[in-house]
Amino acid sequence: MSIETATRRPVVRSGIASFFLPGLGQFLLGERYRGGGILLGFVVMLGTTVWYGKPLWYAAPILIWLWNIWDAISLANGRARSILLPLLFGLAAAYGIGWQVVEIDFSKANMDRALAILRPMTRPDFVQPRREVNQMWVPVQVPCSSQPPAARREDAGRAAMVIPDCGGVGETLIVNVTGMWADAETNVFWQNPIGNPLMLGEGEITMLTLTTDENGSLTTTIRVPSTALVAAPDPTLPQFHRVYFEQYRPTGGYELSFIGNEVLKGALATVSMALMATGLAMLFAIPLSFLAARNLMSGNPVTYAVYVAVRTLLNILRSIESLIIAIIFVVIVGLGPFAGMLALALHSVAALGKLYSEVIEGIDPGPIEAIRATGANWLQVVRYAVIPQIIPPFTAFTIYRWDINVRSATVIGLVGGGGIGFLLIELIRVNNMRGVSAVFIAIAFIVIVLDYVSAKLRERLV
Amino acid sequence: MLKIQNLSKTYPNGTQALKNVSFDVQDGEFLVVIGLSGSGKSTLLRCINRLIEPTEGKIIWDNVDITAAPPAELRHIRRKIGMVFQQFNLVKRSSVMTNVLSGRLGYVNPWTSLLGIWSQEDRQRAIQALDRVGIADKAHSRADALSGGQQQRVGIARALMQDPKLILADEPVASLDPVLSHSILQYLEQLNKEGITVICSLHFLDLVHRYATRVVALKDGVKVFEGSAKEIDRAKFKEIYGEEAQEVRAASL
Ligand SMILES: Nc1ncnc2c1ncn2[C@@H]1O[C@H](COP(=O)(O)OP(=O)(O)OP(=O)(O)O)[C@@H](O)[C@H]1O
Ligand SMILES: [Mg+2]
Numbered sequence: 001m002s003i004e005t006a007t008r009r010p011v012v013r014s015g016i017a018s019f020f021l022p023g024l025g026q027f028l029l030g031e032r033y034r035g036g037g038i039l040l041g042f043v044v045m046l047g048t049t050v051w052y053g054k055p056l057w058y059a060a061p062i063l064i065w066l067w068n069i070w071d072a073i074s075l076a077n078g079r080a081r082s083i084l085l086p087l088l089f090g091l092a093a094a095y096g097i098g099w100q101v102v103e104i105d106f107s108k109a110n111m112d113r114a115l116a117i118l119r120p121m122t123r124p125d126f127v128q129p130r131r132e133v134n135q136m137w138v139p140v141q142v143p144c145s146s147q148p149p150a151a152r153r154e155d156a157g158r159a160a161m162v163i164p165d166c167g168g169v170g171e172t173l174i175v176n177v178t179g180m181w182a183d184a185e186t187n188v189f190w191q192n193p194i195g196n197p198l199m200l201g202e203g204e205i206t207m208l209t210l211t212t213d214e215n216g217s218l219t220t221t222i223r224v225p226s227t228a229l230v231a232a233p234d235p236t237l238p239q240f241h242r243v244y245f246e247q248y249r250p251t252g253g254y255e256l257s258f259i260g261n262e263v264l265k266g267a268l269a270t271v272s273m274a275l276m277a278t279g280l281a282m283l284f285a286i287p288l289s290f291l292a293a294r295n296l297m298s299g300n301p302v303t304y305a306v307y308v309a310v311r312t313l314l315n316i317l318r319s320i321e322s323l324i325i326a327i328i329f330v331v332i333v334g335l336g337p338f339a340g341m342l343a344l345a346l347h348s349v350a351a352l353g354k355l356y357s358e359v360i361e362g363i364d365p366g367p368i369e370a371i372r373a374t375g376a377n378w379l380q381v382v383r384y385a386v387i388p389q390i391i392p393p394f395t396a397f398t399i400y401r402w403d404i405n406v407r408s409a410t411v412i413g414l415v416g417g418g419g420i421g422f423l424l425i426e427l428i429r430v431n432n433m434r435g436v437s438a439v440f441i442a443i444a445f446i447v448i449v450l451d452y453v454s455a456k457l458r459e460r461l462v
Numbered sequence: 463m464l465k466i467q468n469l470s471k472t473y474p475n476g477t478q479a480l481k482n483v484s485f486d487v488q489d490g491e492f493l494v495v496i497g498l499s500g501s502g503k504s505t506l507l508r509c510i511n512r513l514i515e516p517t518e519g520k521i522i523w524d525n526v527d528i529t530a531a532p533p534a535e536l537r538h539i540r541r542k543i544g545m546v547f548q549q550f551n552l553v554k555r556s557s558v559m560t561n562v563l564s565g566r567l568g569y570v571n572p573w574t575s576l577l578g579i580w581s582q583e584d585r586q587r588a589i590q591a592l593d594r595v596g597i598a599d600k601a602h603s604r605a606d607a608l609s610g611g612q613q614q615r616v617g618i619a620r621a622l623m624q625d626p627k628l629i630l631a632d633e634p635v636a637s638l639d640p641v642l643s644h645s646i647l648q649y650l651e652q653l654n655k656e657g658i659t660v661i662c663s664l665h666f667l668d669l670v671h672r673y674a675t676r677v678v679a680l681k682d683g684v685k686v687f688e689g690s691a692k693e694i695d696r697a698k699f700k701e702i703y704g705e706e707a708q709e710v711r712a713a714s715l
Contacts, residue, residue, distance in 0.1 A: 366549050366550075367551050367554075369513050369547075369551065370545065370547060370551035370620070371564055371567065372513060372540070373513060373540060373543070373545040374540065374545075374567050374620070374623075374624055375539075375541030375542075375567065375624070376564070376568060377572055379572065379576060380572060380576065383575070383576050383578075384553065384567065385553060388553045388555050388556045389554075392555055
């Protein structure tokens with residue numbers, strides 16, 4: 001009888017205690033960490049759901065609270081419950097809330113938009129068929145002066161003319177060209193006195209493209225573009241504009257397209273930016289790494305203080321993404337690869353410094369004492385016992401860093417750090433998806449090749 | 463003749479590794495130092511060429527006080543003292559040839575050696591040294607591509623390059639199997655017969671009996687025995703190695 005009351009009282013008491021304050025029952029039973037942990041978990045869970053404000057998730061703290069009472073009672077009976085259950089409640093709620101915070105919504109995906117982007121990407125703009133151009137132009141006065149010269153021009157067996165000899169904005173002109181390639185597509189466009197081309201097709205935004213007849217002649221009407229005089233200092237002053245006729249034909253083979261050329265330049269800039277950054281970083285990291293090597297610096301309090309300071313500096317630098325450093329350098333030195341290079345270099349100094357110092361810390365003291373024992377002097381000891389141990393891993397880590405820097409350099413371009421990333425963001429901006437696709441392929445190529453080369457090189461150094 | 467007088471070593475952390483150790487080594491001896499792990503054998507050997515600075519006492523070699531030698535003279539002395547290590551202490555990534563040549567560093571022009579330039583004569587000498595220990599064909603392998611026994615032979619060849627009058631061998635065979643142990647010690651014995659004094663620390667008593675001309679035993683940094691191997695009877699053995707010790711014979715392994 002007395003035993004029964006003795007056991008029942010703490011059971012009821014713990015249950016009630018945990019009912020009012022989660023974890024209190026457990027705490028009173030002597031399980032202080034368990035009690036504290038339950039309270040903390042409950043408060044965090046409750047706080048999260050209250051802050052998020054969706055009633056559904058109140059289920060989680062309530063379930064944890066119920067479990068806590070059950071656990072307190074079980075504990076009083078001498079058997080703790082597994083904490084797996086409340087952990088699962090908490091995890092489920094956290095994951096559910098996370099899902100909603102991230103706004104996962106697959107119905108937002110738009111297939112048409114995706115296709116509009118992806119279709120041109122199947123034809124990367126890298127090379128184009130090699131072709132030759134046949135170009136002819138004729139001057140025409142806009143607006144008319146009192147005595148306009150004849151709008152005619154002959155050149156290398158070709159002749160072009162405009163009727164009448166001059167015109168005002170919006171007026172219709174007849175243009176004629178002879179002696180061009182026969183049966184060939186011909187672009188006809190306007191050029192204002194400062195050399196800007198203006199379109200003559202539909203709505204003045206498309207190219208007017210016609211086909212020459214079997215004799216290589218072509219006649220059509222055009223309107224003087226509405227923007228022909230926009231750039232003119234005085235729209236009443238007659239000036240000479242030009243009408244151009246332009247034909248292309250393939251000559252066999254392929255050549256780099258304009259974008260392809262830019263991609264190549266960007267790729268080269270990226271790889272060399274990474275190379276420069278790695279080299280520069282190496283120069284600074286080597287001396288720093290000796291200062292950051294515990295085994296060299298723990299001898300006396302002064303060197304140890306230097307060690308701690310250098311280590312801390314390297315750790316702080318290393319924790320800042322090179323992308324963020326790049327944004328700062330873009331502000332300081334302006335857009336371009338130089339900013340990207342400095343950012344990569346700064347980040348790499350920290351990363352390499354740490355790796356190098358670990359190599360130095362892991363150096364085998366055996367060969368050092370062996371070489372000292374031969375009567376070698378200090379420099380000889382460094383040359384024969386230290387350098388052979390650190391050069392291969394230093395080189396391996398440096399190549400590895402170069403590899404990483406090339407990847408980062410592509411991304412750093414996106415914030416204005418130059419190189420292929422900069423080209424990429426420009427192409428995305430003007431919606432040139434064929435160019436974007438060429439850049440993607442170039443980046444993938446660089447990364448894969450470099451990955452392979454760096455792995456092979458490092459293999460030989462181990 | 464090497465005279466060790468009242469040698470003591472206290473490490474910065476307070477460990478007293480050697481306590482007032484004195485003994486003499488005659489030229490041409492094969493002196494073996496025995497003692498339990500931690501008794502101070504390595505410390506003693508390293509004090510002799512001052513890889514470790516003794517705290518007190520003197521080491522006098524052919525009337526020159528090694529303990530008082532300034533740095534340049536110390537390097538001069540060191541080049542006549544070859545050293546062989548338990549862990550071989552080769553530069554693993556370097557070639558066998560480079561490891562052996564480095565034994566010559568005390569003799570050559572420091573500046574050309576920094577550039578890695580070695581005279582034809584030194585190369586010849588290195589090949590001969592490797593030939594003596596039977597691995598001339600391995601000259602161009604990387605040191606860590608060799609087996610333990612071969613690496614220790616490179617270690618001996620490196621010591622030979624110093625043209626030493628004294629060889630310090632710190633447990634040269636502790637990482638090797640019994641058969642290899644004998645072959646390595648036979649090289650040292652051969653060198654000893656040619657007039658090089660050898661001071662060698664060993665663990666196995668049967669090896670001590672086989673090779674030592676004289677034995678010094680250390681216990682907790684104190685010299686507890688000095689004499690011939692034959693004088694180590696059961697009582698002495700227990701004194702050196704403690705009551706619990708059982709004699710282990712390398713040959714019976
Ligand atoms: N660098 C050091 N700093 C502090 N104590 C050391 C140092 N080197 C050795 N000791 C200590 O000095 C004592 C003697 O060490 P020593 O290495 O000379 O012994 P040993 O006889 O060679 O042992 P073993 O057979 O294990 O090689 C040991 O107690 C060891 O812990
Ligand atoms: Mg030892």
